[in-house]
Amino acid sequence: MTTFEALGLSPKILKALEKTALKQPTPIQAQAIPQIMQGRDLMGLAQTGTGKTAAFGLPLLHRLLDIGHPPGPKNIRALILVPTRELATQIKDNFLTFTQGTAVKVVMVVGGASVNRQAQSLLKGADVLVATPGRLIDLIERGDVSLEKCGYLVLDEADHMLDMGFIHSLRRIAKHIPLKRQTLMFSATMPKDITEIAETYLRDPVKVQVAPPGKPAEKVTQGVHFIPNGDKARLLEEYLKKHPGEAALVFSRTKHGADKLAKVLAQWGFRVGAIHGNRSQNQRDRILTEFRQGEVDVLVATDVAARGIDIPTVRHVYNYDMPNVPENYVHRIGRTARAGAEGSSLSFCAPAEMGELQAVEKLLKKSLPVLGGAPWAADVVAAAPKPGQNRGQRPQGQRGPRPGAGPGKQGAGKPSSGPKPAARPGAARPQGGGGTPSRRPGGTGGPGRRG
Structure with missing residues (x-):
C-alpha cells in the first residue's frame, strides 16, 4: 500500500504529517502528488471529503521548500484561489499544519476582514497566499501584493467559482501571473464550462479522477x-x-x-x-x-x-x-x-x-x-x-x-x-400523490422563492 514516504515527500513535511490524522494517502492524493511533484499541470476530480487539499498542498509545499530564500516584499510564490471564506480558512489551517517546523509563510486574504491588516501581512511577501477573488483584486489594485513572481496557481472548487460568477475575476487575476507557471485545478463536479477553463489556463494537463463527476460520497x-x-x-x-x-x-x-x-x-x-x-x-x-x-x-x-x-x-x-x-x-x-x-x-x-x-x-x-x-x-x-x-x-x-x-x-x-x-x-399524507409513490412525477415546476 502506498505511503506518504514512498511518494517522495520532503522529510520536513513527513514530520509534520506525523502530528495529523493523515497516515496513508487517499486515492486522489496517491495519484495527484507524484504528478504535481514532477511539475505537471493537473486537473483533479474527486468527491468532497477525499483529501483534495493535501493532494495539491503537500506536493506544492515540497517544491517550495527547495527554493530556500524569502519571496521578497509583497511578492508571493503560490496562489490558491477559492470561492468562499470558509474554504479559504480550511485550506489555510491545513497548510499551517503541513508547514510546522519550516520557514514557509502562509497568508490568507478574504472579504469581511480588515483589508489594511491583510495588506500589512503581505508587506514581507508570502510563500503561499490563500485568497477569495474579490479581496485579492482589491489588494492588487491598491498595490499591496504582486503576482509577478507567482509560479504556482491553484483553482480549488473551480465549478463553484463559475456558479458564483467569479470567472471574470479569474481572468483579471490571471493577467498578473506569469504564463510560465504550474497550474492545478480541483473540483468535485465537471460542468462543461470547467473544460473551457482547463483549456484556457492549463498546459497539457494530466487528468486525475477517482470518482465519476457529480458522484457523492458512498457512505x-x-x-x-x-x-x-x-x-x-x-x-x-x-x-x-x-x-x-x-x-x-x-x-x-x-x-x-x-x-x-x-x-x-x-x-x-x-x-x-x-x-x-x-x-x-x-x-x-x-x-x-x-x-x-x-x-x-x-x-x-x-x-x-x-x-x-x-x-x-x-x-x-x-x-x-x-x-x-x-x-x-x-x-x-x-x-x-x-x-x-x-x-x-x-x-x-x-x-x-x-x-x-x-x-x-x-x-x-x-x-x-x-x-x-x-x-x-x-x-x-x-x-x-x-x-x-x-x-x-x-x-x-x-x-x-x-x-x-x-x-x-x-x-x-x-x-x-x-x-x-x-x-x-x-x-406524511402526500398532496397530489397517492398509493405507492411513483418515481415519474407528472410534471415539473420552476423554482419558487423559498426559505
Whole structure:
C-alpha cells in the first residue's frame, strides 16, 4: 500500500504529517502528488471529503521548500484561489499544519476582514497566499501584493467559482501571473464550462479522477421527503429530535430564510446558529468554532457554506430547500461522511421544487429513495407559488405562540395538507400523490422563492 514516504515527500513535511490524522494517502492524493511533484499541470476530480487539499498542498509545499530564500516584499510564490471564506480558512489551517517546523509563510486574504491588516501581512511577501477573488483584486489594485513572481496557481472548487460568477475575476487575476507557471485545478463536479477553463489556463494537463463527476460520497444515506413548503419547519423539528445532540447541517436557499429558520429552531429549544454571506468573517468564524466544538448542534447555512466546512462530527445534512444548481447538492451532502465516516442526507421537496429534484436525480443518474409523502402531481406543481408569489411567507411555527401548534396556512391562504406535528415523518399524507409513490412525477415546476 502506498505511503506518504514512498511518494517522495520532503522529510520536513513527513514530520509534520506525523502530528495529523493523515497516515496513508487517499486515492486522489496517491495519484495527484507524484504528478504535481514532477511539475505537471493537473486537473483533479474527486468527491468532497477525499483529501483534495493535501493532494495539491503537500506536493506544492515540497517544491517550495527547495527554493530556500524569502519571496521578497509583497511578492508571493503560490496562489490558491477559492470561492468562499470558509474554504479559504480550511485550506489555510491545513497548510499551517503541513508547514510546522519550516520557514514557509502562509497568508490568507478574504472579504469581511480588515483589508489594511491583510495588506500589512503581505508587506514581507508570502510563500503561499490563500485568497477569495474579490479581496485579492482589491489588494492588487491598491498595490499591496504582486503576482509577478507567482509560479504556482491553484483553482480549488473551480465549478463553484463559475456558479458564483467569479470567472471574470479569474481572468483579471490571471493577467498578473506569469504564463510560465504550474497550474492545478480541483473540483468535485465537471460542468462543461470547467473544460473551457482547463483549456484556457492549463498546459497539457494530466487528468486525475477517482470518482465519476457529480458522484457523492458512498457512505451518505440519501432520501427525499415530499412536504408542503409551510410544513417544512415542523418536519425538520421531528427529524432533529430523532438524533438529539448529533451535529446537523441544514441548507436554506436564501440568507433571510436561514436567519428565520434558525430563529424558529432556537425558540423550539435547539442549540442553533446561522451562517451566510451577510455575516462578518468574525461572526462566521465564531459560529463555525461553536459548531465544531459541539456548543451548537444545528447549523443553518446557505450554499456559501457547502464548500469549506470540514467538520468530521457532522452526521446529518438536511436540504430544507432544494438547491437551484444540481451540482450544489453533491457539495452539500459532502459535508457529512467525511474521511470514510458515515452520514445521512434528507431533502425536503415542496411542489415548486420538483424541477430541482429531477435535476439532482439526473445528475446522480438515480432516483432518491422516498422517505415520506409522494411525488407531487402535475396540477399541484402547476399551481405552486412561483418566484415572488409567496413573498413574506414565514417558516411554519412562527405564526403561533406555542411550538406545538398545528400547521399554519401555506402560500396564498390555501390550507396545508402536510403532516400534523405529531405525525411520523414517514407518514406524511402526500398532496397530489397517492398509493405507492411513483418515481415519474407528472410534471415539473420552476423554482419558487423559498426559505
